[in-house]
Amino acid sequence: MTELVIIGGGPAGMSAAVAAYESGVRDILILERDKKLGGILQQCIHNGFGLHKFGEELTGPEYAWKYEQKVRELEIPVKLNTMVLDITEDKVITATNEEEGIFQIQAKAIILAMGCRERSKGALNIPGSRPAGIYSAGTAQKYVNMMGYLPGKEVVILGSGDIGLIMARRMTLEGAKVHAVCELMPYSGGLIRNIEQCLNDFHIPLKLSHTVTQIHGKERLEGVTISQVDEKRRPIPGTEEYIPCDTLLLSVGLIPENELSKSAGVQMDRITGGAVVDQNRQTSVDGIFACGNVLHVHDLVDYVSEEAEIAGKSAAEYIFKKNTEKEAVRIPITTDGKIRYTVPEVITEKKDISVFFRVADVYRNVEICVYNDKNEKVFSRKKLKAAPGEMENIPLKAAAFENAQSLRFELEVK
Amino acid sequence: MTRELTCIICPRGCALKIELEDGKILSVSGNSCPRGEQYAKDECCNPQRTVTSTVRCEAGRMVSVKTDRPIPKDKMFDCMERINAATAKLPVHIGDVILEDVFGSRVVATGNAE
Ligand SMILES: Cc1cc2nc3c(=O)[nH]c(=O)nc-3n(C[C@H](O)[C@H](O)[C@H](O)COP(=O)(O)OP(=O)(O)OC[C@H]3O[C@@H](n4cnc5c(N)ncnc54)[C@H](O)[C@@H]3O)c2cc1C
Numbered sequence: 124m125t126e127l128v129i130i131g132g133g134p135a136g137m138s139a140a141v142a143a144y145e146s147g148v149r150d151i152l153i154l155e156r157d158k159k160l161g162g163i164l165q166q167c168i169h170n171g172f173g174l175h176k177f178g179e180e181l182t183g184p185e186y187a188w189k190y191e192q193k194v195r196e197l198e199i200p201v202k203l204n205t206m207v208l209d210i211t212e213d214k215v216i217t218a219t220n221e222e223e224g225i226f227q228i229q230a231k232a233i234i235l236a237m238g239c240r241e242r243s244k245g246a247l248n249i250p251g252s253r254p255a256g257i258y259s260a261g262t263a264q265k266y267v268n269m270m271g272y273l274p275g276k277e278v279v280i281l282g283s284g285d286i287g288l289i290m291a292r293r294m295t296l297e298g299a300k301v302h303a304v305c306e307l308m309p310y311s312g313g314l315i316r317n318i319e320q321c322l323n324d325f326h327i328p329l330k331l332s333h334t335v336t337q338i339h340g341k342e343r344l345e346g347v348t349i350s351q352v353d354e355k356r357r358p359i360p361g362t363e364e365y366i367p368c369d370t371l372l373l374s375v376g377l378i379p380e381n382e383l384s385k386s387a388g389v390q391m392d393r394i395t396g397g398a399v400v401d402q403n404r405q406t407s408v409d410g411i412f413a414c415g416n417v418l419h420v421h422d423l424v425d426y427v428s429e430e431a432e433i434a435g436k437s438a439a440e441y442i443f444k445k446n447t448e449k450e451a452v453r454i455p456i457t458t459d460g461k462i463r464y465t466v467p468e469v470i471t472e473k474k475d476i477s478v479f480f481r482v483a484d485v486y487r488n489v490e491i492c493v494y495n496d497k498n499e500k501v502f503s504r505k506k507l508k509a510a511p512g513e514m515e516n517i518p519l520k521a522a523a524f525e526n527a528q529s530l531r532f533e534l535e536v537k
Numbered sequence: 538m539t540r541e542l543t544c545i546i547c548p549r550g551c552a553l554k555i556e557l558e559d560g561k562i563l564s565v566s567g568n569s570c571p572r573g574e575q576y577a578k579d580e581c582c583n584p585q586r587t588v589t590s591t592v593r594c595e596a597g598r599m600v601s602v603k604t605d606r607p608i609p610k611d612k613m614f615d616c617m618e619r620i621n622a623a624t625a626k627l628p629v630h631i632g633d634v635i636l637e638d639v640f641g642s643r644v645v646a647t648g649n650a651e
């Protein structure tokens with residue numbers, strides 16, 4: 124029996140491990156399928172990490188290294204090159220690596236920290252053949268940054284998520300010509316600072332309300348046709364433009380990697396693609412916690428670390444049975460659609476909490492309002508702008524849901 | 538003259554407005570913190586960027602690097618040329634200096650390679 128098993132050794136897994144250790148748990152094991160700790164940050168060599176958490180601007184590998192050093196210092200056991208294959212509701216983990224073959228571990232508590240993967244299939248709903256030269260932006264990032272291989276010289280990027288923007292700059296600096304970044308929506312899904320420093324700095328056009336409508340080339344990509352789209356996101360005839368290129372990168376979003384969570388019988392949320400959790404990041408299965416991108420996609424790793432600390436601390440409380448002494452409550456949180464989801468989705472303890480959420484569209488002059496089941500406004504905050512690319516975060520005092528049976532999050536647009 | 542910029546110092550991305558007269562800055566508005574004001578001034582007089590990239594090590598491996606301070610924006614491609622011409626000796630540790638004096642900065646490793 125291992126007290127705490129953490130699946131995934133990215134920033135979420137490492138922060139959770141450190142927090143659990145600091146809360147008194149000593150019997151911890153991190154399982155990571157890669158040959159190194161660090162997760163996706165290893166390939167994110169750009170800077171922009173850690174401003175919030177460490178007050179300095181770090182690159183991805185530097186941020187990961189800070190946590191890896193802590194894990195080493197505390198001598199928290201890690202099994203690398205180890206792939207977790209299955210988790211049961213009774214917290215039996217099946218994993219495999221070269222030395223041990225297939226083996227099982229019974230855990231008292233589990234923290235899910237498997238991160239996310241790139242969306243790709245849906246976006247390729249494009250007529251034409253499938254020649255070589257089409258990559259997801261994250262795959263291209265891995266080629267360029269980890270293997271030193273530039274996948275092409277003439278590039279078009281579909282989707283303006285942060286990875287696509289970062290790759291536009293990266294490939295430009297390495298000598299490629301990025302002809303355009305096409306975004307289906309009328310706004311970008313990436314951070315404004317990335318549009319500024321990755322596109323505008325290099326005069327790369329961002330074509331909003333545009334998509335790729337045709338792929339040309341048989342063996343190797345020769346070009347793409349892009350078209351403008353209308354409000355219903357349908358291509359507008361007559362707006363086609365042919366761009367010769369040898370590389371098309373897809374940067375169309377990330378989805379939490381949750382096959383394992385499902386096998387553990389954890390209740391999932393349709394909108395986030397992650398588990399339904401309470402303020403302690405505990406899932407519907409007692410003793411199974413989730414944090415980081417496996418729970419909902421974060422744009423800032425600093426928030427991943429914070430969330431993982433909550434999960435790590437809560438797992439410790441669970442292991443030491445501290446939470447059985449607390450008064451049981453169950454306050455579900457609903458949203459109005461303009462606010463797409465909240466994490467947590469249910470409150471099970473009367474203490475001050477933070478609630479994270481994303482909005483569905485770009486809204487200006489908004490008021491974030493929280494109502495209880497008696498329709499009393501228990502929280503409100505005005506903002507000039509809210510956009511889907513930026514995760515919001517509000518503090519809720521325990522007093523705000525003192526006598527509530529449920530809470531409702533609304534975005535009022537002035 | 539008014540110049541509009543997006544502050545890139547932190548993820549908040551404040552929309553900055555700079556009032557200029559004969560190349561002199563009269564006022565900066567829209568920033569939520571003092572770093573934004575400094576960025577606006579730098580961006581108008583001497584725009585600078587930190588460059589992040591990778592350096593080839595012996596044995597064909599790659600290690601990530603950055604300039605340890607921002608360099609003039611128009612020197613980014615020259616900086617890349619210097620980085621791409623370099624080879625790092627193994628092992629490389631985070632913080633190791635790979636290149637000295639690259640447009641007023643040093644290129645340092647941001648990753649480890651054994
Ligand atoms: C390209 C890109 C650019 C980004 N840019 C920024 C930025 O500029 N600033 C910023 O703050 N944030 C940025 N982020 C966001 C931030 O990097 C992520 O939010 C953060 O890394 C997520 O951490 P995680 O631990 O949840 O997931 P990950 O880092 O993905 O780690 C998950 C780990 O779990 C392992 N794993 C998965 N399944 C299994 C299994 N079955 N068995 C064993 N191990 C498994 C994986 O190998 C991986 O190591 C960026 C993200 C990406 C992808």
Ligand code: SF4
Nearest residue numbers: 544547550551569573
């Ligand atoms: S002005 Fe300050 S808060 Fe606003 S983006 Fe710049 S650094 Fe961030």
